[in-house]
Each structure stands twice: as structure tokens, then as C-alpha cells.
């Protein structure tokens with residue numbers, strides 16, 4: 798076996814840039830008086846059936862509200878909203894009403910106090926089901942309660958963060974469903 802000489806070393810501190818999956822999402826919360834939202838790039842599906850994990854830490858104003866209410870809405874913006882979404886992630890809800898500032902519209906959700914984002918093509922109402930890794934990693938596990946989609950707002954697809962302030966849109970899709978023989982339930 799030859800060594801890794803064909804590769805260049807890459808800094809561990811930047812490894813998230815290689816694996817950050819996207820899509821960039823917003824997470825809205827409500828403390829009963831104020832609705833807020835933040836931008837999130839560290840997220841992933843955890844289990845089939847609507848279990849989702851994301852990192853939201855105590856550096857965010859949203860953290861206390863999420864901890865107290867255990868509810869949120871994950872909204873998925875199309876890349877056409879990229880500038881607003883980055884701006885949402887660069888100010889604190891403690892200082893500004895981000896809905897008003899960035900022209901986003903809160904809508905009542907069906908099962909949680911946190912609002913949907915009208916401009917996003919998907920909204921997932923969530924409840925926290927596991928917070929055991931929050932103290933160590935800010936990692937929340939939530940269960941989707943209701944999911945709403947509006948394909949007319951999907952535009953050219955979701956936003957993917959490269960982890961360094963640059964973003965990409967979805968590439969062309971390739972259809973490999975016939976090769977997914979071990980997982981037939983996934984391709985319906």
C-alpha cells in the first residue's frame with residue numbers, strides 16, 4: 798500500500814467545509830412574546846420517520862427559547878433567498894426583529910408556537926425529543942410534527958454552504974434509483 802502523498806494535508810479546523818451537508822435552513826422559535834429566526838448550516842437527518850439533528854448553541858439568542866419551549870420550525874429557503882438568509886445569521890434577535898428587517902413573513906403553524914416562514918419552500922414543525930448532547934455539542938434531536946411544502950417557491954433549489962461564506966446551488970440531478978436495490982422503500 799502506498800501512502801497519502803498524492804493528497805495535500807488539510808487543516809482539521811476546516812474539515813466541516815468538506816462535509817457540511819446543507820441545505821442551509823432557518824430555525825424559528827417563539828417565546829410567546831417574540832418570534833425569532835436564525836440561520837443554520839450544521840444539520841442532518843438522523844432517522845427515517847422525521848428525526849432531525851441540528852447544532853444550535855448558547856451563542857445564539859434562540860438557544861434559551863428553544864431550551865424553554867422545546868419547539869421550533871425548520872424552514873428551507875431556495876437559493877433566491879440566500880442574501881436574506883445569510884443576513885438572518887449575522888444579527889441577533891435580541892437586537893432586531895429579523896422578520897421585518899429582512900422582509901420575511903411569519904405564518905401560524907399547526908402544532909407549535911414557532912412560526913413558519915412564508916417565503917420558504919418547505920417548513921417542518923418540530924419538537925425536541927432528545928437534548929442529551931446539547932450541553933456538550935449544542936446538538937438537538939427534534940421530531941417533525943407537520944411538514945408543509947410549496948413547490949412553486951423551490952426556485953433553483955436549496956442553498957448549500959461551503960462553510961466559508963461561499964454557497965452553491967444544487968447541481969444537476971442524476972437518477973440511480975435502479976441501483977438502490979437494497980433500499981426499495983426509499984425510492985417511491
Ligand SMILES: Cc1cc2nc3c(=O)[nH]c(=O)nc-3n(C[C@H](O)[C@H](O)[C@H](O)COP(=O)(O)O)c2cc1C
Pocket residue numbers: 821833834835836837838839840852853854856857858859860882883884885886887888889890891958
Ligand atoms: C450560513 C450560516 C450558517 C450558520 N450555521 C449555524 C449553525 O449551524 N448553528 C448555529 O448555532 N449558528 C449558526 N449560524 C449562526 C447563527 O445563525 C447566528 O449566530 C444568528 O445570529 C443567531 O440568531 P439569534 O441570536 O437571533 O438566535 C450560521 C450563520 C450563517 C450565516
